[in-house]
Amino acid sequence: MSTNVFDTLKERGFIAQTTHEDKIRELLGSESVTFYIGFDPTADSLHVGHLLQLIVMSYMQKAGHRPIAILGGGTAMVGDPSGRTDMRQMLTQEQIAHNASCFRDQMKGLVDFSEGKALMIDNSEWLLKLNYVSFLRDIGVHFSVNRMLTAECFKSRLEKGLSFIEFNYMLMQSYDFLKLYQDYGCKLQLGGDDQWSNILGGIDLIRRVEGAEAYGMTFKLLTTSEGKKMGKTQKGAVWLDPNKTSPYDFYQYWRNVDDADVINCLKLLTFVPMDQIEEMATWKDARINDAKKVLAYELTKIVHGETEAEKARSASEALFGQGTSSENMPTVSIPKKELSGGIQILDLLVNTKLIPSKGEGKRLIQQGGLSLNNERVETFDKIVTEADFKEGELIVRKGKKSYHRVVVEE
RNA sequence: GGGGGAAUUCCCGAGUGGCCAAAGGGGGCAGACUGUAAAUCUGUUGUCUGACGACUUCGGUGGUUCAAAUCCACCUUCCCCCA
Numbered sequence: 001m002s003t004n005v006f007d008t009l010k011e012r013g014f015i016a017q018t019t020h021e022d023k024i025r026e027l028l029g030s031e032s033v034t035f036y037i038g039f040d041p042t043a044d045s046l047h048v049g050h051l052l053q054l055i056v057m058s059y060m061q062k063a064g065h066r067p068i069a070i071l072g073g074g075t076a077m078v079g080d081p082s083g084r085t086d087m088r089q090m091l092t093q094e095q096i097a098h099n100a101s102c103f104r105d106q107m108k109g110l111v112d113f114s115e116g117k118a119l120m121i122d123n124s125e126w127l128l129k130l131n132y133v134s135f136l137r138d139i140g141v142h143f144s145v146n147r148m149l150t151a152e153c154f155k156s157r158l159e160k161g162l163s164f165i166e167f168n169y170m171l172m173q174s175y176d177f178l179k180l181y182q183d184y185g186c187k188l189q190l191g192g193d194d195q196w197s198n199i200l201g202g203i204d205l206i207r208r209v210e211g212a213e214a215y216g217m218t219f220k221l222l223t224t225s226e227g228k229k230m231g232k233t234q235k236g237a238v239w240l241d242p243n244k245t246s247p248y249d250f251y252q253y254w255r256n257v258d259d260a261d262v263i264n265c266l267k268l269l270t271f272v273p274m275d276q277i278e279e280m281a282t283w284k285d286a287r288i289n290d291a292k293k294v295l296a297y298e299l300t301k302i303v304h305g306e307t308e309a310e311k312a313r314s315a316s317e318a319l320f321g322q323g324t325s326s327e328n329m330p331t332v333s334i335p336k337k338e339l340s341g342g343i344q345i346l347d348l349l350v351n352t353k354l355i356p357s358k359g360e361g362k363r364l365i366q367q368g369g370l371s372l373n374n375e376r377v378e379t380f381d382k383i384v385t386e387a388d389f390k391e392g393e394l395i396v397r398k399g400k401k402s403y404h405r406v407v408v409e410e
Numbered sequence: 411g412g413g414g415g416a417a418u419u420c421c422c423g424a425g426u427g428g429c430c431a432a433a434g435g436g437g438g439c440a441g442a443c444u445g446u447a448a449a450u451c452u453g454u455u456g457u458c459u460g461a462c463g464a465c466u467u468c469g470g471u472g473g474u475u476c477a478a479a480u481c482c483a484c485c486u487u488c489c490c491c492c493a
Contacts, residue, residue: 366440
């Protein structure tokens, strides 16, 4: 608490843009500030991009400020065009409500919402019951279309097309900020850098309606050193929901980030103290792996808890290190009767969903990418029998890094 | 409201009657090299089949034709120009 949280955020490289750098710093150093970050429930789980915002929220909370997490149940009905080249798919109200409840549960693990230390509010509370004409008269008047069109977030969309519904998103988000200012004394909005113009919209609105000053600050988007968005895999996003991305896969994702990205990720996504990170930044070559281990472990711990992080770590070390322990490896099972008399290796893999099609399995085997209990499978007409299972389990390795354990189901 | 254009396999994008499961690139996957990294090189990338081959795919629905991603009609969605 002795150091200003602004300095912490700056030191770790979070800050992208601020409306008034000095004033914000002074404000954060002198009083408990109520601030907000919005999350639109467009999927049924948070992902790493959201995580970065939550980490910031956590820093802020620890520094004595009061976070408001806005669940965008209302804004998700419209869809934010920022940073997109095409229109979002429209979600039904039921989907949104479901997603919002998923978000709610996940956020609780990262920010302390007990005893009013942080608030979680769904903006559908006020947005859904707005009256069109009065909204236009009260809020719409304050927006200049000319100015909106010059905003970066709309520029690209003017080339590709932008529907009226999306064009309204900025007004809705601005109205949220005004509402929170009025009802909760919230005078600071944070968000990803793609939210910059939406945040400015809210600040302008507060100035015009209330004659008061509000502040905004955005954070760097989580990108790789090559500027690509992080947290994407061939299977899609890296989710925080353990049912969508297992703790083991989650751990592996971070264990395998590019050398060039490790330090940045440590700064932005973990609470590892800066002096330690700076120490790690001096590590070279193979030793960078140690930094990746710290990253993967710390991050898994933040998201899934210490127990899961330990498990993911020991599973990884067993597989990639010397040991052969398979305890914590992702496991699939096969019914005993399917196995009796032997089963084609391809059928086994397809049935257990370890490969999507036989064609892909053949390719994998032809190219020497499949091993059973560490022995390369040479032909794809191999029959697997119970004899192949050692102590009731079979370790399937695809390529270099993907391990699965198959067990027999009675 | 009027006129013009577009919709292709994960993505971008070629393909304008048979030689098309469909060029090229990206991405993915696998192999070599490594440090569970990057870069590089090689192979591969609709489904089924040991293979020959068979089957399904080019926005949707019908039609023309021996034969259609390619032609026609209607529909849907999107873009551009004019108002």
